[in-house]
Amino acid sequence: MVTGILDYIWLVPALPLLGVLLNGAIALFCERPLLLAEAAHGDEGHGHGDAHGGHHAPAPYRKLVAFIGPAVVGAAFVVSVLAVLALAARPAHDRFFVQVLFPWIQAGGFSAPAALQLDPLSSVMILVVTGVGFLIHVYSAGYMSHEKAFARYFVYLNLFTFAMLTLVLGSNYLVMFVGWEGVGLCSYLLIGYWYEKKSASDAGKKAFIVNRIGDFGFMLGVFLIFWTFGTVNYTEVFAKVPLLSANGVLTTEIATAITLLLFVGAIGKSAQIPLYVWLPDAMEGPTPVSALIHAATMVTAGVYMVARSSSLFLLSPVSMGVVATVGAATAIFSATIGITQNDIKRVLAYSTVSQLGYMFLACGVGAFTAGIFHLMTHAFFKALLFLGSGSVIHALSGEQDMRKMGSLKKHLPITFTTMFIATLAIAGIPGLSGFFSKDEILWKAFSSEHGHIALWAVAALAAGITAFYMFRLVFLTFFGESRMEPEVEKHVHESPYSMTVPLMLLAVLSVVGGWIGIPEVLKGHNYFEEWLAPVFAQGAAGGHGAAGAHGAAHHPVALELGLMAGSVAVALCGIGLAYYLYRVRTNKPKEIAEAVPGLYDVVLNKYYVDEIYDFLFVRRIVNGSIVLWQAFDAAFIDGIVNGIAAAVRGAGDGVRRLQTGVVGNYAFSLLLGAVLLVGYILTR
Amino acid sequence: MMEPTAYLLLSGILFGIGVAGVVARKNALIILMSVEIMLNAVNVAFIAVGSHLGDPTGSIFAFMVMTVAAAEAAVGLAILIAIYRLKETIDITELSVLKW
Amino acid sequence: MEPILFIIFGAIAVGGAIMVVTRKHPMSSALYLILTLFAVAALFVLRQAHFLAAIQVIVYAGAVMVLFIFVIMLINVPENKLPMERLTGLRLLGVVAAGFLILESAILARRFAMPAGSTADAGSVQAVGRALFTDYLLAFEITSVLLLAAVIGAIALAKRKI
Numbered sequence: 001m002v003t004g005i006l007d008y009i010w011l012v013p014a015l016p017l018l019g020v021l022l023n024g025a026i027a028l029f030c031e032r033p034l035l036l037a038e039a040a041h042g043d044e045g046h047g048h049g050d051a052h053g054g055h056h057a058p059a060p061y062r063k064l065v066a067f068i069g070p071a072v073v074g075a076a077f078v079v080s081v082l083a084v085l086a087l088a089a090r091p092a093h094d095r096f097f098v099q100v101l102f103p104w105i106q107a108g109g110f111s112a113p114a115a116l117q118l119d120p121l122s123s124v125m126i127l128v129v130t131g132v133g134f135l136i137h138v139y140s141a142g143y144m145s146h147e148k149a150f151a152r153y154f155v156y157l158n159l160f161t162f163a164m165l166t167l168v169l170g171s172n173y174l175v176m177f178v179g180w181e182g183v184g185l186c187s188y189l190l191i192g193y194w195y196e197k198k199s200a201s202d203a204g205k206k207a208f209i210v211n212r213i214g215d216f217g218f219m220l221g222v223f224l225i226f227w228t229f230g231t232v233n234y235t236e237v238f239a240k241v242p243l244l245s246a247n248g249v250l251t252t253e254i255a256t257a258i259t260l261l262l263f264v265g266a267i268g269k270s271a272q273i274p275l276y277v278w279l280p281d282a283m284e285g286p287t288p289v290s291a292l293i294h295a296a297t298m299v300t301a302g303v304y305m306v307a308r309s310s311s312l313f314l315l316s317p318v319s320m321g322v323v324a325t326v327g328a329a330t331a332i333f334s335a336t337i338g339i340t341q342n343d344i345k346r347v348l349a350y351s352t353v354s355q356l357g358y359m360f361l362a363c364g365v366g367a368f369t370a371g372i373f374h375l376m377t378h379a380f381f382k383a384l385l386f387l388g389s390g391s392v393i394h395a396l397s398g399e400q401d402m403r404k405m406g407s408l409k410k411h412l413p414i415t416f417t418t419m420f421i422a423t424l425a426i427a428g429i430p431g432l433s434g435f436f437s438k439d440e441i442l443w444k445a446f447s448s449e450h451g452h453i454a455l456w457a458v459a460a461l462a463a464g465i466t467a468f469y470m471f472r473l474v475f476l477t478f479f480g481e482s483r484m485e486p487e488v489e490k491h492v493h494e495s496p497y498s499m500t501v502p503l504m505l506l507a508v509l510s511v512v513g514g515w516i517g518i519p520e521v522l523k524g525h526n527y528f529e530e531w532l533a534p535v536f537a538q539g540a541a542g543g544h545g546a547a548g549a550h551g552a553a554h555h556p557v558a559l560e561l562g563l564m565a566g567s568v569a570v571a572l573c574g575i576g577l578a579y580y581l582y583r584v585r586t587n588k589p590k591e592i593a594e595a596v597p598g599l600y601d602v603v604l605n606k607y608y609v610d611e612i613y614d615f616l617f618v619r620r621i622v623n624g625s626i627v628l629w630q631a632f633d634a635a636f637i638d639g640i641v642n643g644i645a646a647a648v649r650g651a652g653d654g655v656r657r658l659q660t661g662v663v664g665n666y667a668f669s670l671l672l673g674a675v676l677l678v679g680y681i682l683t684r
Numbered sequence: 685m686m687e688p689t690a691y692l693l694l695s696g697i698l699f700g701i702g703v704a705g706v707v708a709r710k711n712a713l714i715i716l717m718s719v720e721i722m723l724n725a726v727n728v729a730f731i732a733v734g735s736h737l738g739d740p741t742g743s744i745f746a747f748m749v750m751t752v753a754a755a756e757a758a759v760g761l762a763i764l765i766a767i768y769r770l771k772e773t774i775d776i777t778e779l780s781v782l783k784w
Numbered sequence: 785m786e787p788i789l790f791i792i793f794g795a796i797a798v799g800g801a802i803m804v805v806t807r808k809h810p811m812s813s814a815l816y817l818i819l820t821l822f823a824v825a826a827l828f829v830l831r832q833a834h835f836l837a838a839i840q841v842i843v844y845a846g847a848v849m850v851l852f853i854f855v856i857m858l859i860n861v862p863e864n865k866l867p868m869e870r871l872t873g874l875r876l877l878g879v880v881a882a883g884f885l886i887l888e889s890a891i892l893a894r895r896f897a898m899p900a901g902s903t904a905d906a907g908s909v910q911a912v913g914r915a916l917f918t919d920y921l922l923a924f925e926i927t928s929v930l931l932l933a934a935v936i937g938a939i940a941l942a943k944r945k946i
Binding site: 685686687688689690691692693694695696697698699700701702703704705707708709710711713714716717718720721724727728731732733734735736737738739740741742743744746747748750751752753754755756757758759761762763764765766768769773774775777 | 786787790794797798801802804805807810813814817820821824827828831832833835836839840843844847848851852855856858859861865866867868869871874875876878879881882883885886888889890892893894896898900901902903906907911912914915916920923927930931933934935937938939940941942944
């Protein structure tokens with residue numbers, strides 16, 4: 001029945017894997033010996049700034065790596081596009097394709113094949129991952145060109161792409177989990193790419209450990225799914241939902257438990273309250289990594305997973321409420337932190353956390369389509385923002401502090417233009433992608449049956465703050481007077497084409513990316529919602545009737561337009577405020593900060609969440625581990641083991657003296673034994 | 685014919701003397717001879733009980749013991765000669781290579 | 785008649801045995817051992833075990849003891865190089881333990897209670913020969929193998945170079 005390109009869907013994850021193997025071979029057999037030889041010659045390490053490693057003669061393998069790395073992802077993108085086109089050519093109800101690669105885990109009635117599933121949802125994800133991923137790979141080839149461990153970087157990046165594609169293409173929760181862990185591993189490796197730097201390796205560990213907490217919840221959720229449904233395959237699970245909820249096996253409580261556990265996983269991976277702390281620190285990694293993993297793709301895995309499990313989430317109003325509340329809270333919470341940060345990448349990191357909060361808010365109010373829509377547009381403009389900031393950092397020889405930037409507009413015209421477009425998009429200026437997706441979320445937060453006016457208000461406020469801090473970033477970076485170090489200012493240069501071309505392409509996407517989802521009220525056609533409808537329709541059917549998608553019908557058009565205008569107005573207010581504070585009255589921010597020193601310090605220090613966690617959990621665990629290590633393991637366990645060994649040795653030392661070697665003594669023992677034995681027989 | 689009790693008593697006494705010789709002496713030759721006494725003591729018991737029961741098996745067993753005793757004496761003495769050649773002594777307390 | 789002869793020959797056997805284990809020179813021990821063996825052979829005769837009595841004299845007193853004396857004379861340890869022996873420590877304890885063993889065996893002997901058999905000539909050459917070549921033929925043949933092994937072993941051990 002299935003023919004053509006869809007049968008080659010396995011190529012999508014396989015091509016990046018091929019890249020891993022090729023680049024891995026190069027990294028192991030070409031690069032590593034070189035680096036080791038260099039280290040052996042006592043070559044002083046170059047200052048590992050974000051961009052500038054140092055200058056040495058380029059080895060020939062680097063060109064090959066720079067080709068293979070992006071090429072495999074590009075090829076995967078081409079296959080993805082063809083496959084999605086083939087899928088789109090089918091009638092809407094038939095847009096579903098599963099390719100079983102091999103039976104993976106088979107035990108009794110349990111079966112989890114290694115299978116790929118292409119449906120509208122996963123097709124969106126693979127297009128984003130391979131498309132944005134390809135651009136970032138190309139950008140990386142330029143950005144990382146000064147790095148010594150060039151091949152190692154591309155190995156990790158390709159491995160990440162492979163894992164992410166596995167995550168989104170898997171046809172059951174276990175395959176998803178493999179990808180889930182894979183991206184976590186790659187995240188760790190890439191954050192700690194400059195592992196010689198302690199802060200980088202610490203950040204990598206932090207990301208990994210915090211993610212583990214989420215993964216724990218995710219695993220428990222999957223176990224509970226298996227316990228309830230007897231399977232972990234998406235199609236079987238979701239097909240069983242109506243039946244099991246009808247016969248009382250799948251109660252609301254169980255659904256709540258499952259979905260909350262899954263959501264714990266999503267919280268960890270997608271950096272929501274309370275597990276968001278790793279994402280800002282993840283900025284220790286190279287900037288393209290931040291763009292790809294910590295903005296565009298990996299962190300959206302949680303949103304994807306929640307959307308994928310929409311039929312389960314819709315069964316539990318409690319979970320929906322939790323998801324929406326956590327999303328909204330994260331959105332506003334991290335947005336406020338974003339106001340005060342001075343590190344350009346950290347602002348973007350908190351912005352990412354905030355935008356992820358939006359996506360969860362959308363999922364929580366039942367507007368999964370809107371959530372995925374925002375996921376996509378966010379991938380475009382946030383990747384652009386990160387890459388743009390990378391370009392700025394590259395130009396400034398590794399400077400990341402916005403207080404030492406300014407007036408870069410004339411030096412970096414392409415970077416400025418593209419970043420400005422992205423800023424407009426994230427701020428929600430009408431016509432750009434961010435507007436459509438964000439506005440749809442706001443509207444659904446208000447109008448959906450799961451929504452609430454408070455959620456809308458929080459989200460709208462967060463949108464205003466977003467506009468404010470993003471324009472603060474732009475104004476501080478590109479406008480005003482130069483605050484650069486003189487030495488740095490001499491070297492300012494626009495980035496090479498390998499970096500600017502991806503920026504331009506992403507800028508185009510940031511503009512037009514939203515046009516596939518123009519709401520009806522603006523006389524547009526929401527192709528995106530139509531495209532995803534088959535995926536979420538089944539969820540709606542199994543849950544509490546039509547959610548999200550049809551909620552709009554109950555509200556007048558004027559209200560929707562009014563709210564839209566309101567959110568735009570809020571965004572414009574944010575922009576205006578930023579303009580006022582950072583262009584007109586540039587002393588004002590300092591005055592405000594001094595006026596409320598307590599509050600400012602609290603926000604600047606990220607509400608002391610890291611310190612609180614450190615006090616509450618990290619130190620407890622570290623101290624407990626030390627006790628366990630020294631008192632329990634070293635003293636008690638080792639004491640038992642060594643004690644037994646010492647006792648045996650001591651006993652042997654004593655007993656061996658019985659072996660005199662004199663035969664007479666042995667004969668005496670024999671005699672004694674005989675006497676005692678006969679005596680025993682006699683007395684018996 | 686007498687009850688075998690007295691013979692068994694005699695057998696025990698002879699055996700005990702043999703044992704005492706084995707344990708108390710250092711001279712390997714005398715130890716070997718003490719072993720012969722022990723074997724003979726056993727033979728006395730076999731023969732006494734065998735004739736009491738009217739069963740030739742007692743004699744057969746004593747016969748087997750004698751054969752083994754002959755073999756043992758041959759091999760034991762051969763070992764003794766070998767040791768004497770090596771160590772110039774027949775004092776078994778000086779042959780303590782089986783030590784710790 | 786039997787009790788008197790038993791006491792006489794039993795006393796000779798015990799006395800000989802005591803002399804064997806107490807003599808300093810092995811040659812004296814060997815000669816006393818021959819005395820003991822003859823006394824035991826006499827006891828065998830008392831128990832109507834004529835065949836075993838004959839074997840005892842021929843094989844034991846004849847062959848084995850000749851072997852012993854042969855070796856004693858071959859090694860010929862001079863008087864002053866014989867081991868210095870004192871009954872101390874473990875040796876004394878060993879003798880005491882041997883005494884206990886005798887005591888125990890005496891108790892065991894007193895407990896002996898088995899009905900006497902009918903046939904009187906169980907130890908005759910005829911009876912033993914019959915048993916040896918019918919019921920115990922295999923054991924008898926294996927005995928020959930054992931002796932062969934002992935002969936080869938003795939040769940191998942006693943040779944200077946193999």
